[in-house]
Amino acid sequence: MSEEKNIEQPSKQAKTFENPYYAKREVTGPDGQKFIVDPMKDYFSDECPTVHEPNSIPVVEKFLNWARAESLWVLGFGTGCGSIEIGPLLTPRFDAFRYGVMPRPTPRQSNVFIISGYLAVKTLKRVIRSYEQMPNPKYVLALGSCTINGGMYYDSYNTINRLDQYIPVDAYVAGCMPRPEALLAGFNKLKELIKAGKAENANEYAKNFDWYKANQKKIIKDWNMPDYNW
């Protein structure tokens, strides 16, 4: 009992978390030269995203959209229980490679982000970072009812309910869990949208950047990264 009394009570003031890795500091180089490192400025770009207009020649844009639709590289980032369906999707039974779908390990080379199920707030932060690193024609496929209205986690204290408040969504695949066939149907829907030139959500994100960023900051309390990180 006496030991418990000695434990310091946390102060009532809200503490902000500061990662020492991101702190501004003076570093001594190998030749004794001293210079100031500010990781938040040096390691990230905090430029806002810009709108990249589609090609002005309709025929060219149509051809490029066809190529984009037939070569969908998926970011290998499973967020919720839906990621268990990605395995069967790529293995012999469903074999999504037939439709030009291919997993890719880095956001720089991916075009499609499958949000596979519920998003915890902590995961949302990583999702935003990964989404912003993807190059411009980028598409989001939201999997499962959790991304539409929260699904079975609708009253959870730690998951978001509506994904399109935080990043723009191109196509939803409803269900809990959607089977790989449903995911393939979602890919086909996405292909239709891309071929019709209606999948310009990367530009929508750039246009409504402030709205999305305000929503994101409302729910992510420990925002220790630049507003936009390429």
Place this chain on the structure above:
Amino acid sequence: MDFELKRLGFTLLGLLIVLNWGLLMGAAMRKIGARVGKRYGIPWFQPWINLVKNYAIRTSLSHGIMFYLGPVFRLSGGIGLFLFMPMIIGSQLWLNYSFQGDLVLIMYFQFFGMLGMALGAGEGGHPYSAIGISRGLSQFTTIELPLTLAIISIAIQYDTLSIIEIVQAQQGGFMNWTVFTNPVATIAAMLSLLGVLSHSPFNLVIAPNENPIGPPTEYHGSFLGVLQTNRAILHVVEAALFMNLFFGGATNWFEFFAKTFLIYFWSVFVGVVFPRFRIEQSVSWFLKVPLVIGVLAVILYM
């Protein structure tokens, strides 16, 4: 028409043929791998679509000048290999710009692209790129050793450093091919070919499911398009190098396609059967088996 102008045109046409043949062989390799894994696999024209899509990516962000130059160096390594490689023997127009002593230059160009890529990917700043580079360079150094020894062996055998003369010495029946006249050097070189084409047992460096994709982690859009273009060219030209040195060269395009495909298929065949080596396993394997055979090949012809 002026011969030099004509030769330039034919070289560019050859580059186009080699690029498309490389993309098709890449698709065939993916398809074979898929069928072995009981999948149907990609459509045969998927590499072309991927290429168009990558060149059409709108975002292009830089990490500095060297980041731009990395893929450019890589591509000039591949095209440099192509320029000095005789494609079809017997036609002055398909010999490209090969000359006396081009074998030395080709050995240099094999490393040139890798070094440029190392500088470029290093400036990308991603830690996985740095790890990929150190793995790639250490593995490729050990791949080059047996290959160089095999090439020294056949340079002693034919007493020349010109690829054309080596091919011409092999004409007149398949029993004149180096694979029969100098089998030890051929074995050393064919084992190192597995590493040069970087398929399965030795593809740790750029395997997508290891440290995310290694050196090109930060490369996207048209940068990646350039790297893919180079990969297609490089695979055919490496196969053509081995065809010229060990399998009697080609006297027409049909022979060229058949031989390069079979040489390429050798690495695919090994790749679908054997799982991936870790980097220290592959390095020690190259230093144990092919290197010893390579030394033997040189000693036999000294």
